Amino acid sequence: MAMRDLVAGAAACGDSSSSSGNPLASLANALIGSSSKTQERLKEIPTSTPTDPASQFYSTALPANHLPGSEFDKPLLEANSQASEFLHRFRGASGLEETWDEIQREGGFAGPRQLVPAVQQPPSAVISGGCAVDLILLLGCMEILNIEEELRMPFHPTPLPMLGLSEGDKQCIRDRSSIMARHLFADKSEEFIDAQMGLGIGPVNALLCSLDIDSNVRGKGPMPERFRELEDYWNESQGNMRPGPPPADGWITEFSQHRGKYDNPDSWASSFEQQHGANGWVSEFEHSQLSSVDQMQGMNMSNFAAMEQTRMLANTLAQNGDPKFQLLLVSGVLIGAFSKRNWNSKFLQFVSKMSRGELIIDDNQVKENALPASGDWATEYDQQYNHGHAWAGEFLNDKACARARNNIILHVYHGPDQWVNEFTTKGLQHDAVDDQWVDEFSKLNVSDWADEFGQKFGEAALGDSTSDSWAQAYDEFLNEQVSAKQKLDSSRGVYVFSDLNPYVGHPNPLKEGQDLFRKGLLSEAVLALEAEVLKNPENAEGWRLLGIAHAENDDDQQAIAAMMRAQEADPTNLEVLLALGVSHTNELEQSAALKYLYGWLRHHPKYGTLAPPDMSDSLYYADVARLFNEAAELSPDDADVHIVLGVMYNLSREYDKAIASFERALKLKPQDYSLWNKLGATQANSIQSADAIMAYQQALDLKPNYVRAWANMGISYANQGMYDESIRYYVRALAMNPKAENAWQYLRISLSCASRNDMLEACDSRNLDLLQKEFPLQ
Amino acid sequence: MADSSNLKSDAIMEQMKQHLATDAGKQVTEKIGLVYQFHIAPKKLGFDEVVYTVDLKKGEVTKGPYEGGKPDASFSFKDEDFVKVALGKMNPQIAFIRGAMKIKGSLSAAQKFTPDIFPKPSKL
Numbered sequence: 001m002a003m004r005d006l007v008a009g010a011a012a013c014g015d016s017s018s019s020s021g022n023p024l025a026s027l028a029n030a031l032i033g034s035s036s037k038t039q040e041r042l043k044e045i046p047t048s049t050p051t052d053p054a055s056q057f058y059s060t061a062l063p064a065n066h067l068p069g070s071e072f073d074k075p076l077l078e079a080n081s082q083a084s085e086f087l088h089r090f091r092g093a094s095g096l097e098e099t100w101d102e103i104q105r106e107g108g109f110a111g112p113r114q115l116v117p118a119v120q121q122p123p124s125a126v127i128s129g130g131c132a133v134d135l136i137l138l139l140g141c142m143e144i145l146n147i148e149e150e151l152r153m154p155f156h157p158t159p160l161p162m163l164g165l166s167e168g169d170k171q172c173i174r175d176r177s178s179i180m181a182r183h184l185f186a187d188k189s190e191e192f193i194d195a196q197m198g199l200g201i202g203p204v205n206a207l208l209c210s211l212d213i214d215s216n217v218r219g220k221g222p223m224p225e226r227f228r229e230l231e232d233y234w235n236e237s238q239g240n241m242r243p244g245p246p247p248a249d250g251w252i253t254e255f256s257q258h259r260g261k262y263d264n265p266d267s268w269a270s271s272f273e274q275q276h277g278a279n280g281w282v283s284e285f286e287h288s289q290l291s292s293v294d295q296m297q298g299m300n301m302s303n304f305a306a307m308e309q310t311r312m313l314a315n316t317l318a319q320n321g322d323p324k325f326q327l328l329l330v331s332g333v334l335i336g337a338f339s340k341r342n343w344n345s346k347f348l349q350f351v352s353k354m355s356r357g358e359l360i361i362d363d364n365q366v367k368e369n370a371l372p373a374s375g376d377w378a379t380e381y382d383q384q385y386n387h388g389h390a391w392a393g394e395f396l397n398d399k400a401c402a403r404a405r406n407n408i409i410l411h412v413y414h415g416p417d418q419w420v421n422e423f424t425t426k427g428l429q430h431d432a433v434d435d436q437w438v439d440e441f442s443k444l445n446v447s448d449w450a451d452e453f454g455q456k457f458g459e460a461a462l463g464d465s466t467s468d469s470w471a472q473a474y475d476e477f478l479n480e481q482v483s484a485k486q487k488l489d490s491s492r493g494v495y496v497f498s499d500l501n502p503y504v505g506h507p508n509p510l511k512e513g514q515d516l517f518r519k520g521l522l523s524e525a526v527l528a529l530e531a532e533v534l535k536n537p538e539n540a541e542g543w544r545l546l547g548i549a550h551a552e553n554d555d556d557q558q559a560i561a562a563m564m565r566a567q568e569a570d571p572t573n574l575e576v577l578l579a580l581g582v583s584h585t586n587e588l589e590q591s592a593a594l595k596y597l598y599g600w601l602r603h604h605p606k607y608g609t610l611a612p613p614d615m616s617d618s619l620y621y622a623d624v625a626r627l628f629n630e631a632a633e634l635s636p637d638d639a640d641v642h643i644v645l646g647v648m649y650n651l652s653r654e655y656d657k658a659i660a661s662f663e664r665a666l667k668l669k670p671q672d673y674s675l676w677n678k679l680g681a682t683q684a685n686s687i688q689s690a691d692a693i694m695a696y697q698q699a700l701d702l703k704p705n706y707v708r709a710w711a712n713m714g715i716s717y718a719n720q721g722m723y724d725e726s727i728r729y730y731v732r733a734l735a736m737n738p739k740a741e742n743a744w745q746y747l748r749i750s751l752s753c754a755s756r757n758d759m760l761e762a763c764d765s766r767n768l769d770l771l772q773k774e775f776p777l778q
Numbered sequence: 779m780a781d782s783s784n785l786k787s788d789a790i791m792e793q794m795k796q797h798l799a800t801d802a803g804k805q806v807t808e809k810i811g812l813v814y815q816f817h818i819a820p821k822k823l824g825f826d827e828v829v830y831t832v833d834l835k836k837g838e839v840t841k842g843p844y845e846g847g848k849p850d851a852s853f854s855f856k857d858e859d860f861v862k863v864a865l866g867k868m869n870p871q872i873a874f875i876r877g878a879m880k881i882k883g884s885l886s887a888a889q890k891f892t893p894d895i896f897p898k899p900s901k902l
Contacts, residue, residue: 473871554901586901588786588861647902653792681900687796692900712900719897721802745866749894 495561503531520705522553540570554708554740556583572603598624607631639668655686673702677709689716707737723754728777785857787818790864795839797897806895810834812887815844815852851883866893
């Protein structure tokens, strides 16, 4: 305080306009402001231990009613209103540079700043002191990341040019490096982190050494008693993150940590508090303030100094020759110009992602790849930021800036509870915003990024099944976007015809289809019947048989589509209604199934009278079940009514009753292969897989080409954990009908469960020859 | 119906419940050893959710939120999407990328949630 007054003359004596126009004052603020004001705050905090005798000096130098930092009020406010104006315009305009120019043209820096000649510089040339700190930080971050491989390699501190970092800066760097280390190694033990930070072997420490920052001397000292609780929160939240995600889990882990942070505002608050201490909190805030002021003033001496520092750092890094470093410079510069303060966290994440290889950049394409990406992030973060989560922003926008700050500091240190509460509320807001962010992100169809992501994972993580599957997921997702239109066509209820049907033009495709169906050549029968219904779209029998062929071929979607056409042509056909009921039951669509089964009853010549005509609108399972039981009593020797009842009990998952019904029907119709399959499926669904396999075998003895029964066999073996057997049955089913989508999906699951990942590719490319050779059915 | 809601997921959860009592189900429990909580919404994420707890430590499926503390991971799905994931029609990563699946809790726990832990329904 006294020192600043000495340098800045009357700057702090209330005439704020002169102080803001006084570059010397600002320089003084920049150089000593943070540390001295930190000390001033320290005395407000009863729990912090004033280690520095200077703080006593500062506190005595202040009048009792003087608010620390109040000499800052006016310039900060102005600078911040400009900052927000800048941001505001940025949101509206398409490009950063345009906005910048626009503001410059309009003389956006009104008031005292007009005394200062505006500097016409592209934003990329403006680097604040804060940016230099960030560059250093992200370097540290990269080193941390690299040590995954080079854990035991000695790391030699690189001599860096004199950066002229203040003690506050150094503290800031150290604190934030250690936060980052903790976040990056959330899965590692505390000792590991300490080793990285403290024992003089870790790269972080080496980096800190090279910056002449002692990691231990300025340690935080013992934790004050009342922060214990916060520390517990922190530990708890860290404990929630499970150990052991492999490095290739990269972004997802980071994302989870990121989310975890927001989901648990307590931990966010406490981690911040713990890492920075009261001191760090203030100085960080102070630091941000300063740098934003610096940036907006543009003329400030310290700004030039900072730019110079950053240039020197940049040169050192550029000599390194690693494209990553160069990219970091580019993006660092860009972002620093944009708004250093807003960017601290996001930027670091962005960079750490990049350094992990999730955003890869070729030597020559650094800018092309990086700049659009950072632009997106910038916009997005800007939006998010303006949704009002950031406490810093709130402070800045507050008209009574310093007063409020002071009040809140007092308020905060009244008790950790209130403090935590405050952050909890913020955190909750943020949570909502965060969800939006996720939504937005998932909608973002940045194919470049996704391509690169997939490609990188393809290269870097061969043999790691997790990352492989993620890469495949991305590929699939992209393909999906491309084929989105096609998928619309194959949506529910619309029958999809095969291409290149050889039976089109056949003189009597229905007869041909019936013959083929009888012979058990289901896929051929489907083609012939398709030709028939193309020729005679109103032929209910053609559609019905087509639907049955699809059902037996284990394709319920197509079966439903065909049966619906059959029902249109013949609304009262009992077999069609039953088939629709069964298919909807298979698709777990209870209400639709119930509707068709009830329709079966209502249109049945014998039982139709049982069904009250007014019931069809609102169906309750219990009512329909009661009616069917009445029907079964009426004629206990009608196999059909027992079949429908069995399906009904499947719907309500009363499997024992369903099994009884089917068994009863089978006594009446022992040659009905589909009935054997129904019995088997019911047994399988009620976890009697061994019995089910017997029933399926009966069905297959009666109809060897019954694809559904083959597939069901596979399911039963898989549900018993006998994956090798299940694979053979799925392959057999697929050999008969390669269009059975379910079977392909189940085959894939069984292959991975049986540790036959070597055959996954054959499965994905639908290479049946290879699969049949590999998994013959004895 | 046996219960009032008409979710397709109910059928799968019911089957899962029984499946966990079998030998194959016990292997799943041994392999995973985590507690998952599922929030299944009929139409829109977050609305009229039905909560299931799939406790793969004890091998239990219960309706309602987990009572033994915090689940290792909780998932939010639309009914339709849950069925797709459980039956292997959509892989969980795709579901996540599409925003069809929301995850809370540990992601390494969430990554162990794969279609093979659910038994597959057989077809009539």
